[in-house]
Amino acid sequence: EQKIITLLRAIIHNPKYLILEYFFEDFDENLIPLATNILNNAKSTIIACEEKLVPAFEKFNIMEISNGTIKTKKE
Numbered sequence: 001e002q003k004i005i006t007l008l009r010a011i012i013h014n015p016k017y018l019i020l021e022y023f024f025e026d027f028d029e030n031l032i033p034l035a036t037n038i039l040n041n042a043k044s045t046i047i048a049c050e051e052k053l054v055p056a057f058e059k060f061n062i063m064e065i066s067n068g069t070i071k072t073k074k075e
């Protein structure tokens with residue numbers, strides 16, 4: 001629940017960029033739909049560093065960076 005509150009506090013200021021670093025690591029699975037809804041309605045450009053694709057990012061353009069090379073996974 002603390003991560004949801006942190007996310008809401010960040011988005012309420014309508015930042016141009018929102019950086020999430022391992023935000024969904026150890027995330028309560030029951031709160032993923034809520035976080036997904038919040039992120040889908042955000043007007044910010046979201047830059048996330050995650051080790052695995054989470055449902056919250058399925059509707060976004062996804063880019064993978066490997067060894068300094070950008071590889072587009074999904075647009």
